Amino acid sequence: MAEGMLQGKVAVVTGAGRGIGRAIAIMMASRGASVVVNDVGAGLSDQNADQSPAQEVVDTIKKAGGQAVAAYDSVADWDGAHRIIKSALDNFGRIDVLVNNAGILRDxxxxHMTKDDIDAVLKVHLYGAFNMSRATVEHFRKQESGVFLHMTSRSGIYGNIGQANYAAAKLALVGFSNSLQLEMERFNVRSNLISPSANTRMTQSVPSAKRGGAEAQAARLAAMPPEGVAVLATMLASDAASNVRGQIIGARGSDIILYNHPRPVRILQRDGGWTPESLAEAMPAMASLYTPIQAGSDAMKWNPV
Ligand SMILES: NC(=O)c1ccc[n+]([C@@H]2O[C@H](COP(=O)([O-])OP(=O)(O)OC[C@H]3O[C@@H](n4cnc5c(N)ncnc54)[C@H](O)[C@@H]3O)[C@@H](O)[C@H]2O)c1
Structure with a gap:
């Protein structure tokens, strides 16, 4: 395999048996990375176990001349996450890149949301990222280098109907990544978030009614192959992105979208402090600055039944 921009690096990609993770694992391997392909083989909303998706990706990578091993543990499990990282060290001797990508939906x-719907989604997206990053961070600190990439979502950034559990987990990852960046800056470690839009079973599960029907939805999704996200992830994992730290970057088809961080747009002050009445009088000065919440985007609109 020709020298690539990730030559000599070791990447762990979670949820890499399907969809976006699969595309990232294959593209990173094509650019020279040795890849741990982690996937528990879950259904869209469950935690069933099936080794075949991860194995298929490993076979694909090896067939193209790349290096990969499969790891089937669940990221939601503390010990399992440590075993996944250990597999990078045992097989390839180090870890340079962690992509927290594994995910499920319980929309x-x-x-109507049950305790189990809340727990299941938080455990995979949020605890999964905690577990995997905690198992990794000590190695990054010691070697004074490393890259964290976490998949957030427009549903997290804006909120979305039918996705309170998922949106909360995805926005929590923003606070998590920013904190990792602040803590690990002095060890030359980078932490960034990707807000992807891609044609996967996850987006195919979104109801097409109200959005121009199934045909229009299929055309929209076809314009967003997961490889578009893999290009961004691969570049961000490389040394070419050494100045990209603490950012949220979207990838949708051939669009690459830089998000800002929320910041105050106006601060009201009053000598002696506020009373509820005086604040009620002053608040209209802020009204022109209110921005409506935009549901996670048209593409993620939920059609309540
Ligand atoms: N597809 C999009 O447009 C989109 C938009 C926003 C965010 N995302 C995020 O991107 C990531 C990938 O989504 P996708 O669309 O490729 O979904 P997908 O369902 O195609 O793939 C997710 C993979 O994660 C695996 N997985 C689930 N639970 C796991 C666990 N506990 N441990 C290990 N693996 C597990 C599944 O088996 C599956 O192969 C998710 O975090 C998702 O929330 C996707």
Missing amino acids: KMFH
Whole structure:
């Protein structure tokens, strides 16, 4: 395999048996990385175990001349996450890149959401990222280098109907990544978030009604192959992105979208402090600055039934 921009690096990609993770694992390997392909083989909303998706990706990478091993543990499990990272060290001797990508959905209106719907989604997206990053961070600190990439979502950044559990987990990852960046800056470690849009079973599960129907949805999705996200992830993992730290960057088809961080747009002050009445009088000065919440985007609109 020709020298690539990730030559000599070792990457762990979670949820890499399908969709975006699969595309990232294959593209990183094509650019010279040795890849741990982690996937528990879950259904869209469950935690069933099936080794074949991860194995298929490993076979694909090896067939193209790349290096990869499969790891089937769940990221939601503390010990399992440590075993996944150990597999990078045992097989390839180090770890340079962790991509926290594994995910499931349990979409429902919040008043229908069960404890299990909340727990399951937080455990994979949020605890999964905690577990994997905690198992990795000591190695990054010692070697004074490393790259964290976490998949957030427009549903997290803006909120979305039917995804209170998922949106909360995805926005929590923003706070998590920013904190990792602040803590690990002095060890030359980078932490960034990707907000992807891609044609996967996850987006195919979004109801097409109200969005121009199934045909329009299929055309929209076809314009967003997962490889578009893999290009961004591969570049961000490389030394070419050494100045990209603490950012949220979207990838949608051939669009690459830089998000800002929320910051105050106006601060009201009053000598002696506020009373509820005086604040009620002053608040209209802020009204022109209110921005409506835009649901996670048209593409993620939930059609309540
Ligand atoms: N597809 C999009 O447009 C989109 C948009 C926003 C965010 N995302 C995020 O991108 C990531 C990938 O999504 P996708 O669309 O490729 O989904 P996908 O369902 O195609 O793939 C997710 C993979 O994660 C695996 N997985 C689930 N639970 C796991 C666990 N506990 N341990 C290990 N692996 C597990 C599944 O088996 C599956 O192969 C997710 O975090 C998702 O929330 C996707």
